[in-house]
Amino acid sequence: MASPLPEGASREPLFIQFFFAGELSDEQIGRVLQAELEQTRQPLALYGSIYQCLTEKLGTLTAKRRAGIFRLLTLEFGIALN
Numbered sequence: 001m002a003s004p005l006p007e008g009a010s011r012e013p014l015f016i017q018f019f020f021a022g023e024l025s026d027e028q029i030g031r032v033l034q035a036e037l038e039q040t041r042q043p044l045a046l047y048g049s050i051y052q053c054l055t056e057k058l059g060t061l062t063a064k065r066r067a068g069i070f071r072l073l074t075l076e077f078g079i080a081l082n
Helices: 012-017 026-058 065-081
Strands: none
Touching: 012 026, 026 065
């Protein structure tokens, strides 16, 4: 724990909490998971609405289609990470 992480590595707070979850009651674990779920739902709803908007526009904007495709791919990656 005291040594630095390798370049590019990150720590996921939920995994750290889960590592120590054996010390918590079932109710406490449930609250941790519920909080994570609530934090994930809001950005996913936003991504979903952006995704819908982009896919609708891609069909009509042929000149900007290439740029739109890359925006859509980036958005899909963000959704997959959440």
